[in-house]
Amino acid sequence: MSTMEHTDRKNEPAGEDGPGGDATRGGTPRGAQGGTPGDTPPAARRARPWVKPVVIFLLLAIPAGYLYISAMQSRKGSTTKREEAVSKGLEEGWPSKVQRRIYGMTVPAYATDVAHYETNSWRTSSLYLQFTTNRKKLDKWLKQVGTNRAALQDGRITIDADEAAVVGWKFGSGHHWKGTVREQDKPKPNFQITANMDNPDRPRVFVISTVTP
Template structure:
């Protein structure tokens, strides 16, 4: 006798899933969430970091592309990095910074007192005795970049003490790498209130 085929009764969709099936679905969800977190969080940090770096680069670019000297004090960090210790109480302070893949330069000018000049030279690692009368240590290219004019004076130690009525004196401070080298030229026409021009260069 043929037994009639009995179909498998359909499962009520409202019925609970078997325990192992629920564990499998839960594991899949946890795996998916973990992947999203592992991929999404670092990607978010990268986007934020890239935006901050871009903004920082734009700020530096705007500063470096400013036309000539800025009538302001360079930041304390810049003064430390380039070892240009502008003396306290100096006035008519201005600076300009340039940077490329090879060299970074800080151009600084200021007026100070005789005592302020001595303090500046001492903190720079030199002294008034090292200033050579008539010597202009800032090169033509650096002078042009900063917008400085030193007249037609020679740039060696045998030059005359004055150039075009201006009493120049200069020295160069050479330091061991990676510390910067600094060219210092001083206008001593009024010895009581010397005017200092300094160019400090370092490799990034």
């Protein structure tokens, strides 16, 4: 090889045909990947206009479907449901997440004596809930359902005898009762709240949340 040929090869730019610069090195031409490593493919960056409508549909359909199925299960009659509730008693523990969402209420953290019961009919669906908590957490819970302690009226029992009989609640004399009703436009739930304030530091709350589809 002549001195001139050796000089020409030495001065060739790397990355074309020179050593270590083969354009097809590694089996895939540079640029065939559609960009530098780490780039998001254009298809993945495109907006998916169907996602938001699907999410909205599910948010509306799941609660509605739940209430419909519950109503179908109650088709044999509310009398039978009431008899079953009295015989079985309230179910211990928190309502399910779906129930808490539909009926617009939760349970204060670390509440005790928690129990609930749900009843459904073609016209309305109701969730019965009871719990014992403390002053501060009662105030927070009342705020969550759209009311406050000042709305609780002395001596007022907002749950009538027929409703109380569904789950065996008794609101007799000789106790310090306070109560309030929180009414809202459909389809939001209405709340009947009655609290036993015999021990102001440990109020015992009884509430019925009712929704009308």
